[in-house]
Amino acid sequence: MKPSQLILRILPVAAACIAGPALATNGYFPHGYGMKAKGMAGASTAMAQDSMGGATNPAGMVWVGNRMDIGLDIFMPDRDAERSGSAVPTLNGKVVSDKGSFFIPEFGYNRMLSSDLAVGLTVYGNGGMNTTYPQGNFNCGAGPANMLCGSGTLGQDMSQLIIAPTVAYKLNAQHAVGASLLLGYQRFKAEGLQAFDNAPGFPPFTGAPGSVTNNGYDTSTGVGIRLGYQGRISDALTIGAAYAPKMNMGSFDKYKGLFANSGDFDIPSHYSLGVAFMPTPDWTVALDIGRINYSDIPSVHNPSSAQAPLGAPNGPGFGWQDVDVFKIGVAWRMSSAWTLRAGYNKGDNPITPADVSFNIIAPGVVKDHYTGGFTYSLDKNSEITGALMYAPRKSVTGPSMFNSPALIPPGGLGGNETISMKETSFGVSWGWKF
Numbered sequence: 001m002k003p004s005q006l007i008l009r010i011l012p013v014a015a016a017c018i019a020g021p022a023l024a025t026n027g028y029f030p031h032g033y034g035m036k037a038k039g040m041a042g043a044s045t046a047m048a049q050d051s052m053g054g055a056t057n058p059a060g061m062v063w064v065g066n067r068m069d070i071g072l073d074i075f076m077p078d079r080d081a082e083r084s085g086s087a088v089p090t091l092n093g094k095v096v097s098d099k100g101s102f103f104i105p106e107f108g109y110n111r112m113l114s115s116d117l118a119v120g121l122t123v124y125g126n127g128g129m130n131t132t133y134p135q136g137n138f139n140c141g142a143g144p145a146n147m148l149c150g151s152g153t154l155g156q157d158m159s160q161l162i163i164a165p166t167v168a169y170k171l172n173a174q175h176a177v178g179a180s181l182l183l184g185y186q187r188f189k190a191e192g193l194q195a196f197d198n199a200p201g202f203p204p205f206t207g208a209p210g211s212v213t214n215n216g217y218d219t220s221t222g223v224g225i226r227l228g229y230q231g232r233i234s235d236a237l238t239i240g241a242a243y244a245p246k247m248n249m250g251s252f253d254k255y256k257g258l259f260a261n262s263g264d265f266d267i268p269s270h271y272s273l274g275v276a277f278m279p280t281p282d283w284t285v286a287l288d289i290g291r292i293n294y295s296d297i298p299s300v301h302n303p304s305s306a307q308a309p310l311g312a313p314n315g316p317g318f319g320w321q322d323v324d325v326f327k328i329g330v331a332w333r334m335s336s337a338w339t340l341r342a343g344y345n346k347g348d349n350p351i352t353p354a355d356v357s358f359n360i361i362a363p364g365v366v367k368d369h370y371t372g373g374f375t376y377s378l379d380k381n382s383e384i385t386g387a388l389m390y391a392p393r394k395s396v397t398g399p400s401m402f403n404s405p406a407l408i409p410p411g412g413l414g415g416n417e418t419i420s421m422k423e424t425s426f427g428v429s430w431g432w433k434f
Helices: 003-018 035-039 058-063
Strands: 067-084 093-096 102-114 117-133 154-170 175-191 218-232 237-244 270-280 283-292 323-333 338-347 368-379 382-399 416-433
Touching: 035 067, 035 323, 035 338, 035 368, 035 382, 035 416, 058 117, 058 154, 058 175, 058 218, 058 237, 067 117, 067 382
Parallel strands: none
Antiparallel strands: 067 093, 067 102, 067 416, 102 117, 117 154, 154 175, 175 218, 218 237, 237 270, 270 283, 283 323, 323 338, 338 368, 368 382, 382 416
């Protein structure tokens, strides 16, 4: 089968899978893209290892040759939320999110048109977040309720798919540039937020009642770009840089009463700088420093205490702060067949204690990620790569929204809330050089 025929068969399947539930670790971005990068904690800006350059640094595609990569990651998060200390005992309790395994595929293809020009295609899940809390034993004064005083299951499902056609060009033997057109698709649904939909007995939270919760999936699309540079300063040292400006996406009209700016939910700008050093031919040490600018997106960045209706231009958001990410990875070519990898990824926690209540449905609080991986060459043209990631439990505690006198007069009901998450993932990919 020709590579082009295989692409036509794989791409629809990969797109359908990635558009399903996806979770991530640096805020709601993954810790890395491509199994080789994931084994090195995501360090990849100065690396050219596979055809996932459209997700990392498009300039690297001109160094990797003709190849295709197909992978599947099994992501296993553990999320929970707890309220304690409330003056109303029926508001106290703990819930654990259901569904602990998610399958996230990835796909890359690269072809050299000449020794200095490459074109390719990368398909990947940019990020997302999923929570599904059962109703539990809470009672907000009007009968059984979930943790945020709505009815039934509480949670949300947000995922982002990017299809990235890529071109890369060598300026000379040492320096290359590249660009990826980012074709974005995202979908979202929320459940159990009836208390925020101007429900009886609660303040009028939203300016668009009926567009806050339990409206099924809504989707949006958008177009962006990623630019990249790689320079081979010497045989032992490579540097790289990549930048993607804010990606304007269409609005979630079904949830225009939940997200600021009438359902607006763009993809934030982000960038990375990287260096890769080979102290010997068999060892590589890679370092990336990056930033994700969640402050670009009012629906994500605005504080949950904003004094405006949900859905308004200056309405409440999740209060997420910008995230700086540090990644370091090591690869050891143990033999002609085996390469081993390890890495450490540390990202800021975007969620402050003041915004814990809103983030019960989006607890993206993990900070430290430990990774390992391998590649085994089946023959000169094909290889198997595996990657493992573990992010230990991280928790954030803050005052419950029920402390607000505006919500529960005359002085609130007291209590604190804690959101917590840990994560594990394991993935395998097949690489084919042709």
